[in-house]
Amino acid sequence: MELARQTHFRGYYLLNADIINLASSATGDFAFSAESGTVWMYESAWYDSGQLVPDQVTPASDELPIVDGTASAGISTSYSRGDHVHPQQLTYDNDITATKFIKTGGTATQILLANGDTTTIDSKISRQYNASAGGWIRLCNFPAGASVGSPFIEFKIYSAYNAVQTIKLVPYYTVNGINTVYGIFTAPVKVSSYYDIEQGVNQLFHNHSGSGTSAIYSAYVRLESAGTVTIVVSDQSTYYTNRITEILTQDVVQGVANGTQIPITYDLANGGIINNMIQANGKQVKQMIGH
Numbered sequence: 001m002e003l004a005r006q007t008h009f010r011g012y013y014l015l016n017a018d019i020i021n022l023a024s025s026a027t028g029d030f031a032f033s034a035e036s037g038t039v040w041m042y043e044s045a046w047y048d049s050g051q052l053v054p055d056q057v058t059p060a061s062d063e064l065p066i067v068d069g070t071a072s073a074g075i076s077t078s079y080s081r082g083d084h085v086h087p088q089q090l091t092y093d094n095d096i097t098a099t100k101f102i103k104t105g106g107t108a109t110q111i112l113l114a115n116g117d118t119t120t121i122d123s124k125i126s127r128q129y130n131a132s133a134g135g136w137i138r139l140c141n142f143p144a145g146a147s148v149g150s151p152f153i154e155f156k157i158y159s160a161y162n163a164v165q166t167i168k169l170v171p172y173y174t175v176n177g178i179n180t181v182y183g184i185f186t187a188p189v190k191v192s193s194y195y196d197i198e199q200g201v202n203q204l205f206h207n208h209s210g211s212g213t214s215a216i217y218s219a220y221v222r223l224e225s226a227g228t229v230t231i232v233v234s235d236q237s238t239y240y241t242n243r244i245t246e247i248l249t250q251d252v253v254q255g256v257a258n259g260t261q262i263p264i265t266y267d268l269a270n271g272g273i274i275n276n277m278i279q280a281n282g283k284q285v286k287q288m289i290g291h
Contacts, residue, residue, distance in 0.1 A: 126232040131223040135252040142171040146213040154235035161199040163189040177213040183262040207259025
């Protein structure tokens, strides 16, 4: 009986005319009118039954029911029909704020990714890039800040021919904003005799937008135009983690704004020779110059 009542209830309306003009009415339908304060019923046409609207359904206002609107939990300016449906799949063009997102069957150690996949908290962030056309990859952003406290992040860059490169970055935060970004950038394990990097990345630099406490810094690497590379976040400090954002989220781009380059470091595994210079310890140098 109650289900039948809910099915035929058409809502609460401000004017009698609003009820009379309801579309797709059926025998047994009924509605409440704020104008007359009575229950209207339908039997081939709408008529005023003369019954008073029950006190327990008196609305907070006499507005028309909201079709496409919003309301807070426990608060509404009007009533909706019993057969209304809440959307299950929503699409947003702008940023949204939520207290949490839940994936059915997920666990407390999983992170929900934007594409619906999950990864575990202890899994390393990684991404593969197509380097056939060269270009630039943004490693991460360092957002604006106005206090001391510098985080740390390390990337490993893998390619099919040159094994691995390492990048370590530390943004220098002050009370006046980010001052600069310090970094260590190593060449691949394998390089040519003239120290050319034929696979992997050959430049690292940072640029920024804004100034002072509004400055936002970004770190980029330049791809060599061959094959693919995989970049992995191999280490990251547990302090000030909110000061490293947008990690490996951008696709390869063909141009970026100018910035400050962090020089590359070659290892000394090539017979102790780097850029045609001989490595020697202090004792040997003294003997060579006669001391």
